[in-house]
Amino acid sequence: MEQPEAILIAGPTASGKSALAVAVARRVGGTVVNADSMQVYDGLRILSARPAVDEMGGVEHRLYGHVPPDAPYSAGVWLREVEALLPELRLRGQIPVFCGGTGLYFKALLGGFDDLPEIPSTIRERWRARMAQEGPTALHRVLTGLDPEAAARLRPSDPQRILRALELFETTGAPLAQLQRGAGAGLVEGAKALKLVLTPDRALLRERIARRFDAMLAEGAAEEAEAFSARPGAATGLAANAIGVAELARLRAGELTQSEARDLSVTRTRQYAKRQETWFRHQFDETWLRFADPAEALAALEARLPGLA
Template sequence: MSISDWTGPQGPLKNAILIAGPTASGKSALALRLARETGGTVVNADSMQVYGVLRVLTARPDETQLAAAPHRLYGHVDPREAYSTGRWMRDVEALIRSGELGSKPAIFVGGTGLYFRALLDGLSAMPEVPPTIRQRWRDALADKGPVALHDLLAERDPAAAGTIRSTDGQRIVRALEVMDASGKPISQWQARSGTPMVDRSSAQLMVIEPDRVVLKARIDQRFDAMIEEGALDEVRAIAALDLDDALPAMKAIGVRELIAADRGEMGFEEAIDRSKIATRQYAKRQSTWFRNQLGPEWQRISMQE
């Protein structure tokens, strides 16, 4: 069994607060307000905000916000690494076991739906994947591209292929390597029940549903502010690491666009416009996922300031 399997703490975490929402919807501000009111700890539930270097571009809390309340699991992962939901669960478990969260509410906030699902439903056990198999599929992705591998996955595991976009190389490779290593489709592994980390009955579940017109304006204004606050310097720093384009950190919105502009492959205004459009599209996908996947026990609230 893989080390990525999460076995759960001694019991589900009581009285947790979960705040989901699309990017730029004000969820971090709400989490900070609740942390001040309750004395709780804000725990990151966004897969991009775990990475170091990209503080501005991923809208991680700034120094003032970090000083206002305890924050955990922000910027603690090297961008050279491919972080996973399983590893995030282990990191949360470590927080619980260490006593860092104390007796006050843990306030999980972010835009990664799978993190919230894992908290409430647990993660399915996954097999150990030998490094040789993992590298073989990464090489295949670099050589053939995600669409070709998605076609292969559709032949071997139609159920998994139906849930993964043909451009999502990381998830496609994950499905193929699991089948290669275990002889079983990843969809079968995922069907196995996991151990919840959060006690659903005592948790407060909130999802922000923003007005689309207002959200669009906020996204545009925020990206302009990111540029002024040094996003380009962050992008230059991560470009200097010469990372594989398949790594999650390289997929942060704005990274590829600003790198291309910095290299003279497009104008900066075009790069900014493309980044804003990509952010709006991402927010729409997030909102759709939350609307379809989060049940009636989740309180729907309006956009936060």
């Protein structure tokens, strides 16, 4: 195929997509653009598995670690940031290499996401305060009364999406299904993009997740979580959902041993990876190339793209 306008690399957590994105970007003269909802936050480099400087291979990375812990952030905000970034990259002749595990970001990028309204700050702050006070299970019951269809699609333990559904309902008065018709304008034309998703062996991925969290602990994840939790607004912001933050807080409080905190974090990460895999399987069509590992993906890309090797 001809040189693509963009390259999209998706995959579950710990699948090796960040290193693959660097390898591809170096070959095509590209910039890696974050498409992961947790890696946008400042203060969580280790726990969000954000690439360190020495892992970037000299390649420019954008939209990483730039959002304060207490700032509201969503797929719509991310899409507007990408919209502002793309003209700059194109002017410099840089191919954007989107990399991440947040399927909704890729859906938005390709035009399968609705242009939802901005949430007034008063509404956002009121629901956030209730979430902090009452918890996600209680607000899931509230959502069931307002928008039962949306509530049925969301886990009672998913505060981010419960908040979003409640905020949108109060802002528009319409159920989520009516607002989400996949009719938004895309920033990348699917036919001119190279799209791939990593689909590693489940047992191998589970082992990689465990090894990676052990490496995070060795690198200072507990200290990072403590420093992050002390920042203004961190406890009630969406970034507090990052795996490891709550578990390591319980370790500091003496509620868990390090082994227990580690095992809970690994289990949560494996559950998250499974949800990601399910999303990619059902939401990504046959135009997405699927590869079991990054080396296989890179070899296939080198064969498909002129001058990539």
